[in-house]
Amino acid sequence: MSTLEIKNLQVSVETEEGSKQILRGVDLTIKSGETHAIMGPNGSGKSTLAYSLAGHPKYQITGGTVTLDGANVLEMSVDERAKAGLFLAMQYPVEVPGISVSNFLRTAVTAIRGEAPKVRTWVTEVKTAMADLSMDPAFSERNVNEGFSGGEKKRHEILQMELLKPKFAILDETDSGLDVDALRVVSEGVNRIKSNSDVGILLITHYTRILKYIKPDFVHVFAAGRIVEEGGAELAEKLEEKGYAEYVTA
Amino acid sequence: MTLASNILENHTTPTGREEAWRFAPLARTRGLHEVESAILDRPSLKVAGSGSGFSFTLIDGRESLSKTDDVVVLKVRNGTSHVQELKIEKNAVIAEPIFLSRDLSGSSVEVAEASRLVIRAGSHSQATVVIENAGAMTLAEEIEILLEDGAQLRFVTLQEWSDETVHIGRHHAIVGRDATFSSYVITVGGGFVRLLPTVEYAGPGSSAELFGLYFATANQFLEHRIHVDHAIPHAKSRVHYKGALSGNGAHTVWIGDVFIRAAAEGTDTYELNRNLLLSDGARADSVPNLEIETGEIVGAGHASTTGRFDDEQLFYLQSRGIPADEARKLVIRAFFMEILSKLALPEIEERIAATISKDLQGVEL
Ligand SMILES: Nc1ncnc2c1ncn2[C@@H]1O[C@H](COP(=O)(O)OP(=O)(O)OP(=O)(O)O)[C@@H](O)[C@H]1O
Ligand SMILES: [Mg+2]
Numbered sequence: 194m195s196t197l198e199i200k201n202l203q204v205s206v207e208t209e210e211g212s213k214q215i216l217r218g219v220d221l222t223i224k225s226g227e228t229h230a231i232m233g234p235n236g237s238g239k240s241t242l243a244y245s246l247a248g249h250p251k252y253q254i255t256g257g258t259v260t261l262d263g264a265n266v267l268e269m270s271v272d273e274r275a276k277a278g279l280f281l282a283m284q285y286p287v288e289v290p291g292i293s294v295s296n297f298l299r300t301a302v303t304a305i306r307g308e309a310p311k312v313r314t315w316v317t318e319v320k321t322a323m324a325d326l327s328m329d330p331a332f333s334e335r336n337v338n339e340g341f342s343g344g345e346k347k348r349h350e351i352l353q354m355e356l357l358k359p360k361f362a363i364l365d366e367t368d369s370g371l372d373v374d375a376l377r378v379v380s381e382g383v384n385r386i387k388s389n390s391d392v393g394i395l396l397i398t399h400y401t402r403i404l405k406y407i408k409p410d411f412v413h414v415f416a417a418g419r420i421v422e423e424g425g426a427e428l429a430e431k432l433e434e435k436g437y438a439e440y441v442t443a
Numbered sequence: 444m445t446l447a448s449n450i451l452e453n454h455t456t457p458t459g460r461e462e463a464w465r466f467a468p469l470a471r472t473r474g475l476h477e478v479e480s481a482i483l484d485r486p487s488l489k490v491a492g493s494g495s496g497f498s499f500t501l502i503d504g505r506e507s508l509s510k511t512d513d514v515v516v517l518k519v520r521n522g523t524s525h526v527q528e529l530k531i532e533k534n535a536v537i538a539e540p541i542f543l544s545r546d547l548s549g550s551s552v553e554v555a556e557a558s559r560l561v562i563r564a565g566s567h568s569q570a571t572v573v574i575e576n577a578g579a580m581t582l583a584e585e586i587e588i589l590l591e592d593g594a595q596l597r598f599v600t601l602q603e604w605s606d607e608t609v610h611i612g613r614h615h616a617i618v619g620r621d622a623t624f625s626s627y628v629i630t631v632g633g634g635f636v637r638l639l640p641t642v643e644y645a646g647p648g649s650s651a652e653l654f655g656l657y658f659a660t661a662n663q664f665l666e667h668r669i670h671v672d673h674a675i676p677h678a679k680s681r682v683h684y685k686g687a688l689s690g691n692g693a694h695t696v697w698i699g700d701v702f703i704r705a706a707a708e709g710t711d712t713y714e715l716n717r718n719l720l721l722s723d724g725a726r727a728d729s730v731p732n733l734e735i736e737t738g739e740i741v742g743a744g745h746a747s748t749t750g751r752f753d754d755e756q757l758f759y760l761q762s763r764g765i766p767a768d769e770a771r772k773l774v775i776r777a778f779f780m781e782i783l784s785k786l787a788l789p790e791i792e793e794r795i796a797a798t799i800s801k802d803l804q805g806v807e808l
Contacts, residue, residue, distance in 0.1 A: 212598075250754065271761035272770075288758035291777025291784075300773065304764035324759075336781075337759075353763060441515050 195262050195278065197223045197361045203256035204245045215241045217418035218257065222363060225391040230404055230429060232397075233370060233415030234437045239397045240284055242415075245364040248274050248279040261360070276305055278360030282350035282367050284397075289337035294349070295319070297298065297337045298356060299315075305357050322355045327378050343370035351382045362386075363395045368403035380406030401433045416440040448512035448762070451521045454478055457514060465726050466696040468664055470637045472477070473581050473609050475555050476515055481524040481584060482557045487550065488574070491542040496535030497570065499543075502528050508561065508587045509619060513639060515611045519557040519585045526559045529572065533565030533591070538789065540571040540599075547578045552607050558584040562598070566591035566619070573599040575752065577632070584612040584733045590622035592646060598626045599786065603798065604633035606663075613639040617628065618678070620646025627786055628684075630657040630665050631798050641670040647677035647709075653698075654683050656795070660802050661690030668698040669714070674709040679741075682714035685782055687799075689721035689806050697747075699731040703740060711741035718749040719778055721806060774804065 216240045223229055233239055245252045246259060246272040259266040261277055269277060289297070298319060303309045310318070319346035323330060326348045338346050345369050354362050364383070368376055379404060386392055387407075397409060404412075405427065412429045414422040416438070421440045422428065447453060456477045457464040464476070474480040490499040492750075509519055514556045531537065543560075550556065563573060590596055604610060608631050616624045630636050642651045657665045686695045697716040697740045718727035731745035752774060760770035779799060 247758075249758055272764050272766045275762055275764035287755045289756050289759065289774070289777055291779070291781040292773060297760075300765055300769075301760075301763035304766065304769075336777075337762065350767060357763065372801070 194391070195225045195360045199246070199257070200259075200262045202242070202245065202254070202259060204241055205253045205255050206241075207253070212253070214255070215301065215418050216376060219419055221413065221420060223393045223395060225360065225393050227411070228394040228396060228407060228409045229411045230396045230398060231413045231415050232410035232429060232432050234441060235297060237415050238418040239415050240365055243281055243363045243395075243397060246274075246363060247271065251402065259271040272304065272433065277355070279361030280357055280362040282347070282355055282362065282364045284365040285332060286338050286346040286350055286371070288339045290339045292337050293334055294337055295333040295418075298333075298353065301353065302356055318356070324353055325355075326382050328352065332363055343371060344375040347371060347379060348375070348382075355382065355386055357388060359392060361393045361395070363397070365397045366399065367396075368398055368400060376403060377406065381406050382402060389412050401429045404429050414440055433442070445472070449510050449517065451478065451514070451517040452706040453515060454517065458735065463668070467637060468635070468694075470731065471609070471664065472611070473552070473555065475581055475583055475585070475609050475611055478514060478518070480555065482485060482518055482555045484523045484525065485556045486525055486527045486793075487545050487547070487556060487558050487582075488527050488543045488560055489546045491544060494537065494539060494541065495637045496537045496539060496568070497529060497531045499527070499529050508589055509615045509643065511613060511615070513613060514574050514687040515583050515615045516585050516639070519559060519583045522557045523559050525743035526561050527739070529562045531562070531564045531568045531570045531594075531596075533568055534617070535565065535568045535570065537568070537570040540573045542573050542575060544575040545578060545580065549689055552609075555583065555618045556583040558582060560586045562588040564590045564594035564596040564622075566590070568594040571596045571599065573601065575601050575603070577601075577603045579605045579606075579607045579792040581609045582612070584610075586612065586614045588614065588624070588626055588707045588770070590616065590618050592620040592622060594619065594622045596622075596624055598624065599788070600628050601791065602630035602636055604635050604636070606632070606634050608633040609635045611637045611661040615641045615643070616651060618642060618644050621648040621720070623649070624651045626651070626653050627782070628653070628655040628667060629795060630655075631795060631802070633663065633665065635650050635664045637666040637668070638768050639668045639670065641672075642680065643672045644675050644678040648738070649673060650679040655685070655784050656779055656786060657684070657686040657694045657695055658799055658802055659686070659688045659693035664694045666696035668696070668700075670700045671712065672702050672704070672744040673710045673712065673768075674704040676707055677709040678707070678712040680714075681712070683782065684716045685719075685778060686717070686727065687719040687721055687778065688727055690801070691724035693725040696728045697730070699745065701736060701743075701745070703733075703734045703735045703743060708737055709741055710743065712743050714745045716747045717778075719775065719793040720749060720751055721775070738752070772803070775799070781800070782800065
């Protein structure tokens with residue numbers, strides 16, 4: 194049983210007009226096996242939270258703490274956080290021309306597991322995981338995310354989640370840009386990982402349609418850089434119906 | 444210029460103020476750019492092994508296939524009475540690459556040499572030619588490449604010279620109807636290298652892809668000056684050069700001149716240059732230049748970037764557990780592999796990758 198604990202997290206970005214505060218005291222605790230959905234208007238700081246947890250250098254932590262089973266996450270480098278068990282499925286996965294998917298996955302898995310996977314089992318492992326996500330095996334010879342469609346990029350993110358087996362996964366709008374079939378395939382992928390592991394999930398989304406597949410234990414409303422309301426799955430329904438108006442003060 | 448510019452006598456030695464020479468440190472050419480300096484006529488290319496479908500011979504004659512106003516190339520033409528000729532028979536399909544390398548026996552950096560090569564790719568032939576330049580030389584050269592109708596030629600030049608080498612040269616391709624020319628210019632060695640990959644088209648349906656890769660370390664000057672002349676309709680060009688620099692005084696120059704003349708309707712062209720600056724004290728000049736005289740084209744574009752690592756790529760790799768220094772090495776390797784892997788020559792790919800890794804050793808990334 195692991196715990197990811199975010200306390201009073203405050204984050205700023207450097208802009209041309211100086212430092213701009215985006216996160217204004219986020220409190221959130223996620224335990225193994227739990228699924229937390231975060232919903233909130235555009236620009237409210239959801240991706241900022243996701244990137245800050247992963248350690249993107251653009252975001253400056255100006256206050257608060259993040260711990261994983263008591264260890265200070267904010268002191269870890271980006272790769273150390275991944276090795277500690279954090280995974281971020283990005284809203285906009287990055288293209289890396291010149292590195293094949295297979296080379297990338299192998300390098301990442303070797304880094305996370307601390308040893309190179311056995312060639313024979315590895316090939317099967319990747320093939321199976323790709324097949325489960327309905328990804329054409331030809332993707333393994335393509336360059337990382339280069340020329341992938343939006344939906345293909347998202348499947349590739351979940352493929353990595355499956356192979357890297359994190360303790361906590363942050364899925365930043367993994368459902369955006371997916372057609373109905375892809376949404377089902379990707380959701381089933383996440384559910385498979387959930388049932389085979391004890392992963393805790395922070396699922397950022399704008400839509401309840403993904404929550405019909407991936408059942409959240411908690412729903413948090415995010416507005417203006419903090420969590421403003423918490424509830425169960427029923428809160429998502431209410432948000433979809435009524436929007437965020439009551440949480441956004443002009 | 445009022446006098447015919449393709450005659451050496453009408454030229455004076457470049458001073459460095461000319462547009463074509465403005466980036467070059469002329470003090471480092473060992474006089475190779477000077478109109479008056481002596482040059483030895485020595486056909487220095489040799490072919491590795493033998494094969495069928497082609498011949499490699501020394502022929503008399505000064506006749507050139509193309510025009511140039513480059514002083515050094517004119518010097519080469521003036522100073523040589525022989526041309527080495529690689530002839531690929533018409534309809535020949537040659538699977539194995541033809542390797543030409545420099546014969547350095549009797550050669551010395553103190554003696555400037557001129558070398559001329561003509562490659563004739565017969566109609567509908569398919570071949571790969573690899574020119575391997577290594578060792579220490581002071582070399583001025585011209586390579587003229589004629590692709591007859593429907594020929595497909597892959598032309599690879601490797602500059603793996605040692606540090607003292609001065610190399611100034613022109614590779615000029617004349618691409619016939621429905622012919623496809625692919626060139627790969629890979630420059631990872633040499634103290635002063637200035638190459639002019641140039642293309643003209645002789646018939647519609649023709650296509651030229653110019654790929655390049657260069658890596659300059661401390662005090663290396665590497666210049667690639669591309670010139671693509673679309674003077675006839677329905678021809679295509681793609682230019683994609685990538686370079687990295689590290690170390691004090693590393694200097695690269697990339698010029699991409701693409702002209703679309705009024706008659707060149709249906710032209711499709713795109714040129715791209717990317718430079719990766721790995722340390723302070725290095726300088727990358729990159730000048731794309733597209734001149735368009737007709738609007739009736741399929742497409743024309745250019746892009747040029749020079750910068751340090753792509754932070755988003757590094758972050759992505761690190762977020763998957765890959766440590767920062769390994770991620771940087773992966774990104775550099777990836778940067779080059781985008782071009783190298785297109786070569787489809789695994790041995791050369793590995794050799795160049797190894798040279799780059801060696802150059803990167805000790806570099807604070
Ligand atoms: N470099 C920057 N300069 C100025 N503002 C920035 C910068 N980076 C981020 N922001 C701002 O931070 C705010 C939060 O952005 P973030 O991407 O976290 O929002 P989000 O909740 O993920 O939105 P969406 O639902 O659209 O994905 C936005 O208003 C954004 O414009
Ligand atoms: Mg976002």
